[in-house]
Amino acid sequence: MTVVSEQSRTWQGALKVVDSQRAIRFGWWYVAEYRLRNLMKWISAVIAFGIGNPVLYLASIGFGVGSLVNHHGNGLGPDGVPYLTFLAPALLATAAIQSTFEEVTFPTMHGLKWENVYYAMTATAVTPNQIATGVMVVAFLRGLFTTIIYWVVLAIAGAFHSPTALLAIPAGMIAGVSFAAVMLALTLRFIDSQNFLASIGRFVITPLFMFSGTFFPLSAIPIWLRWIGWISPLWHATDLGRVLMYGRAVPGWLVATHAIYLVVLGAVAFIIAQRQITKKMTK
Amino acid sequence: MNETPTGTDAMIVATGLRKTYDDFTAVDGIDFTVTRGESFGLLGPNGAGKSTTMRMIACTSQRTGGTLEILGRDTDHHGPWIRAHLGVVPQQDNLDRELTVTENLYIYGRYFGLGKKFINAKVEELLEFAQLTEKRDAKVDSLSGGMKRRLTIARALINEPEILMLDEPTTGLDPQARHILWDRLFRLKEMGVTLIITTHYMDEAEQLCDRLVVMDKGKFMAEGTPAGLIQQHCSREVIEVRFGSERNAEVADQIRDLAVRLEILPDRILMYTDDGERDLARMVERGLHPITSLVRRSSLEDVFLRLTGRSLVD
Numbered sequence: 287m288t289v290v291s292e293q294s295r296t297w298q299g300a301l302k303v304v305d306s307q308r309a310i311r312f313g314w315w316y317v318a319e320y321r322l323r324n325l326m327k328w329i330s331a332v333i334a335f336g337i338g339n340p341v342l343y344l345a346s347i348g349f350g351v352g353s354l355v356n357h358h359g360n361g362l363g364p365d366g367v368p369y370l371t372f373l374a375p376a377l378l379a380t381a382a383i384q385s386t387f388e389e390v391t392f393p394t395m396h397g398l399k400w401e402n403v404y405y406a407m408t409a410t411a412v413t414p415n416q417i418a419t420g421v422m423v424v425a426f427l428r429g430l431f432t433t434i435i436y437w438v439v440l441a442i443a444g445a446f447h448s449p450t451a452l453l454a455i456p457a458g459m460i461a462g463v464s465f466a467a468v469m470l471a472l473t474l475r476f477i478d479s480q481n482f483l484a485s486i487g488r489f490v491i492t493p494l495f496m497f498s499g500t501f502f503p504l505s506a507i508p509i510w511l512r513w514i515g516w517i518s519p520l521w522h523a524t525d526l527g528r529v530l531m532y533g534r535a536v537p538g539w540l541v542a543t544h545a546i547y548l549v550v551l552g553a554v555a556f557i558i559a560q561r562q563i564t565k566k567m568t569k
Numbered sequence: 570m571n572e573t574p575t576g577t578d579a580m581i582v583a584t585g586l587r588k589t590y591d592d593f594t595a596v597d598g599i600d601f602t603v604t605r606g607e608s609f610g611l612l613g614p615n616g617a618g619k620s621t622t623m624r625m626i627a628c629t630s631q632r633t634g635g636t637l638e639i640l641g642r643d644t645d646h647h648g649p650w651i652r653a654h655l656g657v658v659p660q661q662d663n664l665d666r667e668l669t670v671t672e673n674l675y676i677y678g679r680y681f682g683l684g685k686k687f688i689n690a691k692v693e694e695l696l697e698f699a700q701l702t703e704k705r706d707a708k709v710d711s712l713s714g715g716m717k718r719r720l721t722i723a724r725a726l727i728n729e730p731e732i733l734m735l736d737e738p739t740t741g742l743d744p745q746a747r748h749i750l751w752d753r754l755f756r757l758k759e760m761g762v763t764l765i766i767t768t769h770y771m772d773e774a775e776q777l778c779d780r781l782v783v784m785d786k787g788k789f790m791a792e793g794t795p796a797g798l799i800q801q802h803c804s805r806e807v808i809e810v811r812f813g814s815e816r817n818a819e820v821a822d823q824i825r826d827l828a829v830r831l832e833i834l835p836d837r838i839l840m841y842t843d844d845g846e847r848d849l850a851r852m853v854e855r856g857l858h859p860i861t862s863l864v865r866r867s868s869l870e871d872v873f874l875r876l877t878g879r880s881l882v883d
Contacts, residue, residue, distance in 0.1 A: 296694070297760055300654035300681075301640075303729045309682035310649045316679045323676060324667060402663040408629055409657035410680035410728075411649045568629055569590075 309411035317412060317420025318427075321393060325428065332428070336385075336435040343377055344370075344443050347501065364503050365534050367447075374445040375454045375527025376500040378433055379520050382462030385432040387491065389425040390470040391483055398566065399477055405567070414567040415560045422466060422556065429462035430455075446531075453530035460545070461523030464552030468519075471555045474562035494518045499525060522547050578605040580732055580763050581626060585635035588621050588787075595621040597787035598635065603732075608764040610778030612771070612869075614877050618787040619767040620660065623736050626765065627657050640731060653681055656730030660737050662721045664709045671696070671705045674724055681728040691727055698753065699723035715746030722753065732763045739773060751776050771869040783876045790876040795869055802875055803867040804829045806845035810852070810859035811837045824852055834879075841867070 325332065352369035356362060363369030397404035397417070404417055433455050440446065469486070476482040497507065497514040498521035504512055515521035522544040528534035529541055581603040588596040596618040603609045611619045624630035625637060628648035637644045639651045664673050671692055678688035696702045699719040704712060712720065718738065725733060738754070739747040754777055758764055768774055774781050775795045782792045791798055808828075812820045814835055821833050827848045828840035842848045845864030852859075 297729055300728045300730050303687070304653045304681050304683065306650050306653040306682075309653045309680070312682060313649070313680070316682070319679055320676050323672070324665075327667065401666060402661070403665050405629075405659065406663040406665075406677070406724075407680055409627060409652065409655075409659065409725075410677070411653035411682065412680050413649055568631060569624075 304411075306411065313410075313412040313416035314419035314423065317407060317417050318423040320407075321389075321420065321424040322427070324393075325424070332431070333435070336381075336432045337439060339381065339384075340377060340436045340439040344439065348373055348377075348443065348445075351501070364506075365528065365532070367532050368445075370440075370443065370445045371447065371532060372528070373501065374440050374451075375457060375531055376498070376520070376524040377440065378436055378454050379458035379461045379523040379527060380495060380500065381436040382429045382433045382458040382523075383465045383494075383520060384491075386425040386429040386462040386466035387469050387486075389428045390421055390466045391473050391486070393421060393424075394470065394473045395477065395483070398474075408567055414563040417567075418470065418556070418560045418563050421470065422463070425466040425470075426459070426463055429459055429466070433458050433462070448532065450533075451531050454527040457523050457527035457530055460526070460548045460552075461519040464548045464555070465519045467552045467555035467559060471559040471562060474559055474566060477566070494520050519548055519551060579603070579638075580605055580607075580640060581765070582638045583635065586622070586625065586632055586637055587634035588618075588625060588630065589633045594787050596625070596632075599782075599784075599787075599789050601782065601789070601792075603763060603765065605763055606758075606761045608758050608766065608777055608779045610774045610781030611765070611767040611784055612769065612774055612781055612873060613767075613784035614769065617784040617877070619784055620736055622784075623734055623765070623767060626732075627655060627734055628652050653728070654731045656725035656728065656733040658722050658725045658733070658735045658738055660740070662717045664717060664720060664724070666709045669706050669708055670701055670712070670720055673709060673720065674727060677724045678727040683728065688727065695723040695726055698726070698756075700749070713746075715742050715749065718742060718746070718750060719753065722750070726757075730762065732765060733757060734765045736767050738766065738768070739770065740768075747773075771873055775869055783873060785877040791872070798872050799867050799869060802872045804841035805843045805867060806841075807865055807867050807871060808840040808842060808845045808849050808852075809837050809863040809865070810840065810849075811861045812857075812859050820857060823855065823857060827851055839871075841871075 348370045352363070352373070355369040361368070363372045365372055407417055408414055437455055441451070445451075472486070473482070493514060497511055498504070498518040499515050500520065504515040504521060525534070525536060526541065526544040529536050579602050581601070583602075584600050585598045586596055586600070587594070587598050599622070611622060613619050621630065625632050625644065626639060628639075628644045628651050631645060640654060642651055644651060665676070668676065674692045674695060675688055678691065683691075696705055699722065701716060701720060701723065704716065709717065709720070722735070722738070735754070739750050742750065751773070754764065758777070764777065766774070766777055778795060780792070780794055781798070783790045783798070791802060793801060811817070817833055817835075817838050821831060821838055824838075824840065825831050828842050830841040832839040832841075840848065849862055849864055
């Protein structure tokens with residue numbers, strides 16, 4: 287050992303200072319912790335967006351379109367419930383998807399392309415897989431946060447008529463997490479292409495929003511457009527939400543399909559995302 | 570203190586280490602051992618394989634062949650464990666610009682699973698060490714290049730690493746910032762931290778490294794102490810003379826016998842000799858009067874250029 291100088295009395299060395307088992311086990315949580323800390327800097331924007339978005343949709347579609355639809359059906363919309371009630375599960379699932387989408391795409395671009403902060407993480411005990419997990423955990427938390435705000439706004443607006451309305455939150459969140467995993471895998475795959483994020487917004491998010499049985503039952507559109515709904519996590523979650531919330535009449539096999547589709551899609555996408563990020567970060 | 574199973578103080582042991590990408594060989598079978606407290610330098614031109622070697626040591630790149638053990642463990646199977654005990658200063662700063670100086674240090678400590686109390690005390694110590702105490706609440710964006718570099722180094726020390734890896738630590742810094750950094754690194758060395766440094770600044774290598782290797786095209790060209798390498802690959806002194814670019818080549822033949830080795834460059838002639846003043850006087854005795862002349866000690870740069878050539882590699 288070399289002579290230890292004055293300032294270094296406390297220097298014990300990493301073998302003593304670091305609890306390597308803990309570092310290895312909880313790397314995913316430290317990544318999440320970092321993202322949450324970053325998010326807290328924008329918390330007012332997250333809340334404002336969380337409240338502002340539903341209020342806008344409520345005012346225009348819920349009340350505006352809703353009054354037309356309800357007028358047409360003697361005070362009731364599709365499925366024999368008020369239009370706002372019909373719309374609520376779709377809006378919740380959309381909010382979940384929108385917020386988890388933002389939480390997996392932008393941080394990943396930030397981490398691997400714009401600022402390289404993910405490379406700083408993998409210089410520690412953290413692994414690329416744990417980064418993917420941590421990002422998904424925060425996407426889940428942010429999605430949940432946004433969805434709950436949305437739910438409260440909808441409740442105040444009178445969209446819910448039974449306690450089962452709470453179940454629309456988990457239904458929406460399954461879609462949020464599942465879609466986030468898909469987006470994470472896609473972001474990692476196309477991270478070097480210039481217009482990836484803008485294209486996703488235009489060519490994926492918007493059509494999903496339009497054709498997933500959001501504003502009208504999927505059966506109302508021509509059969510050759512319905513496939514968008516069938517592959518869309520949003521439709522599966524919306525339909526599931528309607529079943530859980532107000533008991534929409536849907537065959538049992540279809541309810542099971544909704545749940546299985548979302549879980550399998552999310553799981554497969556997450557495995558692919560982990561492979562992508564490991565490949566990208568360990569050249 | 571020493572937990573390496575071999576019972577020696579070997580921190581890094583590499584044998585026949587190789588890394589190939591498709592049709593390109595980045596590292597072509599290198600052997601080296603770094604012992605505790607040593608300061609080991611990797612010198613080489615761009616593309617020599619230094620950074621790839623660093624990435625393999627830092628377990629963020631899997632080797633293609635050979636063996637590599639760090640702190641007694643295989644890098645292929647114990648990546649996270651090894652990294653938990655290393656400090657890495659990358660070539661390009663990857664600090665989080667949205668966070669403050671203190672937050673950058675704090676969050677990095679968390680990646681090692683360190684507790685709040687430990688990190689907070691350590692952050693104070695490191696802010697002082699990096700001379701950033703006054704900037705503690707500043708956003709990273711507002712720091713100068715030298716400050717960012719010092720912060721990156723401070724960050725790499727948060728877990729009290731057994732080995733600190735520095736990939737071109739002072740590239741792009743002004744002389745003042747470089748000297749401050751060298752001083753900090755020298756202190757770490759005194760504290761017994763093992764340093765692995767890549768650089769293409771020879772003065773930096775001479776300042777910081779106990780032992781170094783010159784790397785080119787994925788291979789080690791030479792290995793030794795800075796002084797030893799000069800002795801082994803170069804004469805004691807160098808005379809640099811200029812006769813004007815047209816005459817250099819013509820004069821060269823008349824002075825070839827005076828030097829151990831002669832190098833004719835477009836703008837000047839380099840004469841490698843053991844006694845520069847003596848041989849310069851002999852040259853003048855022959856009636857050769859250079860436009861300018863300079864006698865100096867041989868440096869690591871002479872060794873480097875001799876071993877890796879003068880052509881541009883970019």
